[in-house]
Each structure stands twice: as C-alpha cells, then as structure tokens.
Amino acid sequence: MTFRLLRPTSLAEASTLLASDGGAAAAIAGGTDLLSEIRNGTAAPDTLVALDSIADGALHGISDTADGGRRIGALTTIADIAADAAIRTRYAALAQAAAGLATPQVRNLGTLGGNLNQRPRCWYYRHPLTVCLKRGGDRCYAVPGVGKYLCITGGDRCFIVHPSDTAVALAALGASVDIATAGGIRTVPIADYFTGPDVDLMRENILQPGELLTAVTLPPPSDGQRSIYLKARERESGDFALVSVAAALTLAGATVQQASIVLGGVAPIPYRAAATEAYLHNRRVSQISAEQAGAQAIPNPRPLPDNAYKAPMAANLVNRAVGTLLAAAPP
C-alpha cells in the first residue's frame, strides 16, 4: 500500500485537498483508526491529509463558551477530555465515556474528531477478505453469520452499531458539532450528524467530501443536571461497548424536569430511548421505578439470531443509570 501524506496549514487548504481528489483522499488525525483500516484493506486512500499541521485554533483545545458551555476542538485528544476538570464536574457522562474507552495509548493519540468519525467495527466489514455491502459487495455476511456484536434496532440490510462512546455521551448532553464547509462553518445538533444504513450504506454521517468536523460544543448544563455513562463490555480495557448508556437528568426539587437517555451498541447511530425519557419527564422521583424506566428503553427490538441478549442488557444499564442518578435526589 502506498499513499502520499500532505500537511496543509489551514482548514481551507485541507478542505480543498480533500474535495479535489474525487474521494480518494482521507483526513488523518491521530491515525489510530484510519491506519488500521489501511492495513486491513478496508480503506485505500491515495492521499492522507494530516490535520495536526493546521494551526487554526478552532481545531485545538477546550474552552468555555460565552454562555457557559464548553467547546472542544476536533484535535483534542480523548485523554485531554477525560482529564478536563470542567468536563468532569459539569458533563460527567462525557468524562466517564472518554476515560473508559480504548486503552491509554489510544486515548493519548486518538482525537475527538477521529473518535466521532471512526468507521464501524463489524468484523465482516473489517475483514481483509470479505467484501460486504458496506464495502460495495452484494450481501451482509452477518446474516446468517455471527451477529453477536451487531445492532438490535435500526438495521437496514447492514447491521452495524455505532462505535463511538463519546458520541453517545455527547448526544445525551445535547451537544452540537461545527462542520467546516466550502462556504464557512455550519453547526448541527449532534443528533442530526450520524446517519444509518437506511440513508446511505457507505457512510455513517452527513459529512460531504471536503468537509471536516472542527469542534463540538456542549450547552451550559441546566441547574440540577447530573449525568452518567455506563458501559457493558467483554474486557475491562481496550474493548468497545456491547451496550452503553448515557443518561442526563435535570431535577427541579423532587421532580424530573428533563431526561435525556441515549444508548450505544444497539443501533447504527446513537439511539435515543424516547419512551424512557417520556416516562421520566415531569415525574416525581418518588413515583419513578428505575426498573420500569429500563424496561422501556427499546420498545420493539429486532435482534439477530445471536444478539437478543442486548435488550435485557440495555434495560439493566438504563435501570442502573437512572437509579444511580436519582439515588441522591430529595424524596
């Protein structure tokens, strides 16, 4: 495999390079995902456009926004997010998601932009010799192959799960993403950023050729908001979620004023547990059963033959997350 490495110094230059190569160029940040894709043949860009040579401050660092939110540049490492004192106190779910993902080495190199834009982990998609639907082939090998790690809702010909832990936390916390386009920066809610196979089998987000994710902004947490991230996995380190949940609850006195519950590992995009949110919304803490909240997490799962275990796992994680957040609430 050969490719050339270009080191642009501005966002505009990077966008032009990425757009002008007819889709054969790829952006590279920490390289922890893209290089393994190149190694196993899942990606074969002829040009890599390095982002770390871009001086533009928009891509770097973590800072407060004027309204009391927090802005994270796309090149910020996962380790820096996990260590950020303001994120740990005000957006606990994100700090916990970042601290618990991958391994220390990957967290030190991997960036937020790369984490949100990493490609799926389905082992048929990643296998050097398997040309599945997502790689332009004519079938999904997980059906009737091994679908143990794949989705139980939202699958459509392809049954990937969204791999990013930070995406799940950011969705629950109501974050938005900035996208550099030829015409400037546009901002979209992170909930609208990811797309499933029903929209396009070949990609997982709304980025067009030449566009880059430049930053993520968290809104100021409302008074009384608390959040948590829980993740079930097979190994304690270096492992993706079987199922994960990010929950953010805002309490007004003894009532849940706002509930935001998002699941990872169950769908091709971060999955909003809308029925659980509706159950919790405006309900007095004393009238909430965390078990009932969990039972409503995924109303109509459609598991593959070997991953039905994910439905009760999701229910249990939501139960634990809601129970933990409410434990300290006034009765």
Ligand SMILES: Cc1cc2nc3c(=O)[nH]c(=O)nc-3n(C[C@H](O)[C@H](O)[C@H](O)COP(=O)(O)OP(=O)(O)OC[C@H]3O[C@@H](n4cnc5c(N)ncnc54)[C@H](O)[C@@H]3O)c2cc1C
């Ligand atoms: C052993 C191992 C375990 C892992 N476990 C987990 C886990 O448990 N949870 C989890 O969430 N992740 C996990 N990961 C994935 C890891 O977090 C990602 O590899 C990492 O975050 C990617 O960041 P990067 O900067 O290295 O991205 P790169 O590899 O440089 O890029 C990844 C992709 O994103 C694109 N990209 C990068 N930056 C931008 C941008 N600003 N705008 C648009 N596109 C961009 C690239 O073109 C590429 O397609 C694991 C990885 C490994 C190797």
